[in-house]
Amino acid sequence: MTMTIKKLNEIKEQFAPIIAERLHENAHPCKDGKRIISLCAGTGCQSSKSLVIRDEFVKILKKKNALDKVSIVTTGCHGLCALGPILQVFPEGIFYTGVTPADVERIVDEHIIDGKPVKDLVYKETIKGDKFTSVEDTKFFKKQKRIALQNCGLIDPEKIDEYIGTGGYEALYKVLTEMNPDSVIQEVLDSGLRGRGGAGFPTGKKWALARPNKADQKYVACNADEGDPGAFMDRSILEGDPHCIIEAMAIAGYSIDATKGFIYVRAEYPIAVDRLNIAIAQAREYGLLGKNIFGTGFDFDIELRLGAGAFVCGEETALMASIEGKRGEPHARPPFPAVKGLFEKPTVLNNVETYANIPKIIMKGSKWFRSMGTPTSPGTKVFALGGKVNNVGLVEVPMGITLREIIEDIGGGIPGGKKFKAAQTGGPSGGCISAENLDVKIDYDNLLKIGSMMGSGGLIVMDETDCMVDIAKFYMTFIAEESCGKCTPCRIGTKRMLETLERITEGKGEEKDLVELEELAAYIKDNALCGLGQTAPNPILSTMKNFRKEYEEHIRDKKCIAGVCKKLLQYKIDPNKCKGCTLCARNCPVNCISGALKEPHVIDQSKCIKCGTCFTNCKFGAISKG
């Protein structure tokens, strides 16, 4: 069908009120008298069985003849993945966390039928005496500003009508009917939006570079090959709000005169792939993709291409090679993709989160966008907060916020009363930030200044039990494995660096290793072909700069203070504390602990594999590690 603004408005009028009932500020009885159960079905919550819970609700509601009392919606990610599965009940806006299938019957009986929320399952921070407060006021959500994630957790991502209900596809209509391509690019330029994939290149500039290049076919591509380990921002957007990416790509297509788009998405994200396929099919059916969109003569369609598991394909030239069905090896630039990209044609490639900002910038204007963030990095950034932090999850914050606010306020601090050691941003291309920089305002430029980078948004918190040499080794293992092998500095250089780190963590390090690592790092940075190689030494350089003492302890004293590097560890039994309970000896996988019942035990160091089983099993704290 051909979509018209009249039809679009009709759908919006029908669905906007339905979505409004799921907003916390609108906590009034729902129009049809029903309650709404809104259930998170993102990867995090699905992994903790949210779909089983949905089926359980249907089963129990049926059994109790209460199916007509509720409508159930499944949404994308709320961000608080650590406490999943998450479900909300409206109109009260009760935020349940950690629900199990066994809890469903109680929620139905007590809340859905009797109207009393099940207090012990409600997110603790929203309980104030007998009242329940809005989840928006909790520490995790309060400092967040959701722009890219605006619809995630709110709408059903498999229903295009719900996206339209939030004002979806209005931005596309606006550019097609009220703006010319140059004014679209100007608006994006004025907004100051920078690429959220990591490097921070101004998005408007990218489009402006591609616009004047004439060709029989031009392309728009979306980089959804989120390869940084520990990063899942883009996945959540694709799972929770796939239509906003489609709309943004069509806008980009109009502005550079491209009629075809490709989304390159990781095959490891099956839910995102399904929802994108559904979204593309729905957009085609509504005439929002295809020929003559909104009757304006503009044609645009999108094809999905699945990545096949290669980190280097996040690099733009490698990604395009992969879409073309080849080995994902990068090539030197220039020519830049804006001149010669996909299939040798001018191409604009942006990351998922970058696209997610576009429809909002078009509707609300560049001034509004610039009212958030810092002058050189306007807007917000989504971070995947992980590692040693209580509230593991997805957070969107204005640029300029400090790491301390993210970790301590939003993240709820470090579990087990442990001490903060480092925060890693930028994945394998980034660096480890130490405690002294916790109060630096986060934006593209400041992160570079302190030896890290924005990267795509992975933010891993580490505590005193993490060894920074081991972390550097972890990243170098990753890079050495993922190096495509095309250029020598990266193929061989990263391998040599890894070998040196392996020696250091095995107690065979020498003083000269640190000098050699620095020399090699500088050489790789200067000579590698693509961004992967040029940034590969960063994890080593930043840990060597900020945690040099740990490297020196490994090399000089053959000690790993965090107790991670196995070969530098020794487990010992304190004969004064050992009760001779035999628990350690019985659990030791290599039978290297001996001793009679009720007599102190001894570990045979020559046989010990340092697995730590005895250490975790001992009930008397008699085993020490060091």
Next chain:
Amino acid sequence: MSKSAIAFTGTKEQEKELKSFISAHKNDPGPLIMIMQEAQKIYGYLPVEVQEMISKGLNIPMEKVYEVATFYAQFNLVPRGKYHISVCLGTACYVKGSQKVLDALEQNLKIQSGECTADRKFSLDSCRCLGACGLAPVMKVNDEVFGKLTPDKVPQILSQFK
């Protein structure tokens, strides 16, 4: 390139399915990876025999297929076990001890990561980020995700599949 030690047992139906997919997509722009992904879906892995079918179907040298097959982590040149275990070694899982979980699995199954047990029941591998960082450390057994793992939970989880 040598043939796998495990004999190829593809059927006529599988071959027909692959061939019809190839003829439907061979004129798409850059179709090779897409076709290889479909072939792996049909056969479970990409032995030389299947790569040859693709090379013939697309009329491109075998070398082009093989270079792509060996470049991407997703393509398996040897079959997997009935239960394929993939332990996440992404950063968030790693700092929460997923390496120890992998060590425990290797010990329990008596195979190394990247291998398959002799009875072809279990194969073991690591991956980089399933995106379930909230449940770290995690692993997948086929499509089922197990989260908040510790090495001592390994035997009990495996016993469900033994």
